Amino acid sequence: MGMTQQTIQLGRRPKGTPTYEDFNFVEAPIGSPDKGEVLVRTVYISVDPYLRGRMNEGKSYIPPFEVGEVISSAVIAQVEKSNSDRFSEGDVVIGSLGWQEYSVVKDNEVRKVDHHQAPASAYLSVLGMTGLTAYFGLLDIGKPKEGETVVVSGAAGAVGSVVGQIAKLKGARVVGIAGSDEKTSYLKDTLGFDATINYKTEDIAQALKDACPDGIDVYFENVGGEVGDAVFPLLNNFARIPVCGAISSYNNTEPDLGPRVQGYLIKTSSLMQGFTVGNYSSRFKEGAEALAGWLSEGKLTYEETITEGFDHTIDAFLDLFKGANTGKAVVKVSEIQE
Amino acid sequence: MGMTQQTIQLGRRPKGTPTYEDFNFVEAPIGSPDKGEVLVRTVYISVDPYLRGRMNEGKSYIPPFEVGEVISSAVIAQVEKSNSDRFSEGDVVIGSLGWQEYSVVKDNEVRKVDHHQAPASAYLSVLGMTGLTAYFGLLDIGKPKEGETVVVSGAAGAVGSVVGQIAKLKGARVVGIAGSDEKTSYLKDTLGFDATINYKTEDIAQALKDACPDGIDVYFENVGGEVGDAVFPLLNNFARIPVCGAISSYNNTEPDLGPRVQGYLIKTSSLMQGFTVGNYSSRFKEGAEALAGWLSEGKLTYEETITEGFDHTIDAFLDLFKGANTGKAVVKVSEIQE
Numbered sequence: 001m002g003m004t005q006q007t008i009q010l011g012r013r014p015k016g017t018p019t020y021e022d023f024n025f026v027e028a029p030i031g032s033p034d035k036g037e038v039l040v041r042t043v044y045i046s047v048d049p050y051l052r053g054r055m056n057e058g059k060s061y062i063p064p065f066e067v068g069e070v071i072s073s074a075v076i077a078q079v080e081k082s083n084s085d086r087f088s089e090g091d092v093v094i095g096s097l098g099w100q101e102y103s104v105v106k107d108n109e110v111r112k113v114d115h116h117q118a119p120a121s122a123y124l125s126v127l128g129m130t131g132l133t134a135y136f137g138l139l140d141i142g143k144p145k146e147g148e149t150v151v152v153s154g155a156a157g158a159v160g161s162v163v164g165q166i167a168k169l170k171g172a173r174v175v176g177i178a179g180s181d182e183k184t185s186y187l188k189d190t191l192g193f194d195a196t197i198n199y200k201t202e203d204i205a206q207a208l209k210d211a212c213p214d215g216i217d218v219y220f221e222n223v224g225g226e227v228g229d230a231v232f233p234l235l236n237n238f239a240r241i242p243v244c245g246a247i248s249s250y251n252n253t254e255p256d257l258g259p260r261v262q263g264y265l266i267k268t269s270s271l272m273q274g275f276t277v278g279n280y281s282s283r284f285k286e287g288a289e290a291l292a293g294w295l296s297e298g299k300l301t302y303e304e305t306i307t308e309g310f311d312h313t314i315d316a317f318l319d320l321f322k323g324a325n326t327g328k329a330v331v332k333v334s335e336i337q338e
Numbered sequence: 339m340g341m342t343q344q345t346i347q348l349g350r351r352p353k354g355t356p357t358y359e360d361f362n363f364v365e366a367p368i369g370s371p372d373k374g375e376v377l378v379r380t381v382y383i384s385v386d387p388y389l390r391g392r393m394n395e396g397k398s399y400i401p402p403f404e405v406g407e408v409i410s411s412a413v414i415a416q417v418e419k420s421n422s423d424r425f426s427e428g429d430v431v432i433g434s435l436g437w438q439e440y441s442v443v444k445d446n447e448v449r450k451v452d453h454h455q456a457p458a459s460a461y462l463s464v465l466g467m468t469g470l471t472a473y474f475g476l477l478d479i480g481k482p483k484e485g486e487t488v489v490v491s492g493a494a495g496a497v498g499s500v501v502g503q504i505a506k507l508k509g510a511r512v513v514g515i516a517g518s519d520e521k522t523s524y525l526k527d528t529l530g531f532d533a534t535i536n537y538k539t540e541d542i543a544q545a546l547k548d549a550c551p552d553g554i555d556v557y558f559e560n561v562g563g564e565v566g567d568a569v570f571p572l573l574n575n576f577a578r579i580p581v582c583g584a585i586s587s588y589n590n591t592e593p594d595l596g597p598r599v600q601g602y603l604i605k606t607s608s609l610m611q612g613f614t615v616g617n618y619s620s621r622f623k624e625g626a627e628a629l630a631g632w633l634s635e636g637k638l639t640y641e642e643t644i645t646e647g648f649d650h651t652i653d654a655f656l657d658l659f660k661g662a663n664t665g666k667a668v669v670k671v672s673e674i675q676e
Binding site for chain 2: 053061221224225228229237243244245246249255256257258259260261262263264265266267268269270271272273274275276279
């Protein structure tokens with residue numbers, strides 16, 4: 001090899017909404033694998049809202065990126081050269097890898113995926129972290145029962161779209177909140193949601209009241225902010241709120257103020273539970289099998305917003321905060337070689 | 339009898355903090371018990387913050403008082419005349435009764451308490467609703483483990499003081515927040531809390547940080563508002579927040595705005611669970627036995643703020659919102675006749 005590649009480093013900590021200037025493209029050598037290592041070529045990069053949190057300083061559930069560090073996220077890659085008996089050239093693998101065109105990694109840092117069973121990118125979405133996030137958050141915390149009303153925000157996103165579909169499979173009435181008419185049409189026409197709300201054009205409080213005449217039993221929180229605020233007055237007794245994301249506030253530079261929730265929780269004996277998918281790592285197999293089963297039975301569909309080309313990785317990331325994606329946002333960096 | 343008595347009716351719905359003018363003293367006949375009924379004389383009236391919520395219109399976990407209706411709450415009374423084979427004259431009973439000097443009630447609306455085993459008023463506090471509220475909220479939702487940090491607000495109140503003591507019995511480090519130096523001294527010197535904060539004189543955010551160098555594992559929420567706000571940035575991973583009360587907001591006429599909590603819950607995978615003691619009615623026996631056991635072993639102490647005289651019932655209620663009480667606030671209306 002002996003060649004160089006592009007990598008994307010955090011150039012500085014974003015203030016508010018990230019911009020191009022917060023990142024640096026840096027040329028770096030392509031390494032070569034030592035014993036027990038593999039050289040992989042990046043195929044798909046997952047861009048995710050939670051990465052914004054890692055660009056800040058301070059404790060969270062995963063350590064922050066350092067300035068000058070290559071950004072990393074879930075990546076699908078193909079083995080170019082193996083110095084490990086666990087992998088052969090051509091294997092397609094998944095792991096938490098850098099935003100770069102090639103990576104040299106230890107053989108225990110990636111695992112094989114079967115890209116003949118499902119498209120490789122699906123392992124970044126419906127069969128991967130976002131699908132598992134939907135599965136465990138909804139079923140373990142939300143616990144929807146037949147006939148209950150489940151509201152999901154960010155409903156056309158990678159997590160929300162799976163949440164809504166699983167809730168339908170469990171017999172719930174599903175109301176999806178999204179930010180464009182194109183997205184709400186997708187939710188109703190393709191995914192079979194019972195009702196939808198475009199929070200950008202509708203009065204969210206009134207629209208939610210209209211869409212939930214029997215109140216709200218489960219609210220899957222992906223966005224926070226005023227959308228979340230509108231839910232609390234409509235909670236039924238013993239409602240459950242899996243708190244998965246709050247994308248509306250990730251770029252805030254001012255305190256994120258809204259109505260305090262204690263009174264609503266007391267009146268209805270409701271539960272809010274923050275979570276990250278990593279809490280369920282001991283049960284990933286169960287979740288992945290259930291999702292793969294539904295997918296193969298045609299009970300689960302998924303959408304991807306694919307940005308072509310490593311050079312556009314930052315665009316794809318910034319687009320998340322404009323609500324530009326439907327389903328999972330991924331960057332396609334190279335083709336899988338059969 | 340054929341005589342009359344004083345009753346206290348809701349005169350109008352309070353706007354903001356209740357005042358005397360929201361209540362009417364109304365003279366009413368003392369009834370006489372039909373078959374299966376008893377006439378009881380009021381001994382102690384429980385005044386509780388949650389009653390404020392019942393003075394508003396609109397749904398909550400219990401129906402609102404109507405204007406012109408006699409206020410009711412937990413009451414200890416003594417049987418004056420029994421027309422039921424379940425009760426004899428002189429029996430001391432507890433029930434949800436009106437704010438009046440005498441009541442005629444069906445014999446299934448009250449139950450006997452043993453005022454020789456514990457003072458009768460204890461059945462309104464440590465052995466009654468507030469003790470059970472502390473017991474189930476802390477143990478069922480808060481689940482404190484040995485060595486964890488438990489923070490309780492309203493710590494010198496009827497619920498908070500029991501929460502802190504049970505947390506100590508479970509081996510936790512207990513930090514109490516209260517509104518006077520007299521109360522914080524009581525918490526430390528009499529109840530053995532590990533640290534205390536006077537939220538009226540200290541910078542609550544800084545004081546909490548100082549008092550909780552290892553973060554917060556359990557926050558028992560009694561007050562809401564800025565005290566609650568200060569807790570969220572200090573939550574440890576998998577923290578639990580039983581949400582029992584939000585007295586700081588009960589009299590608000592403006593929206594109660596504060597930092598939204600979603601981001602904090604996600605970062606720490608923390609849980610907030612609203613509850614009312616009624617959710618645990620099927621387990622009251624378990625709770626009451628545990629509390630009575632600790633009380634008789636001297637492991638649990640309790641305080642009462644007793645206001646003397648039926649005429650001062652409204653004062654006792656209004657005092658709750660001034661933080662005037664330590665421990666359970668009760669009104670003593672008459673003496674138990676042995």
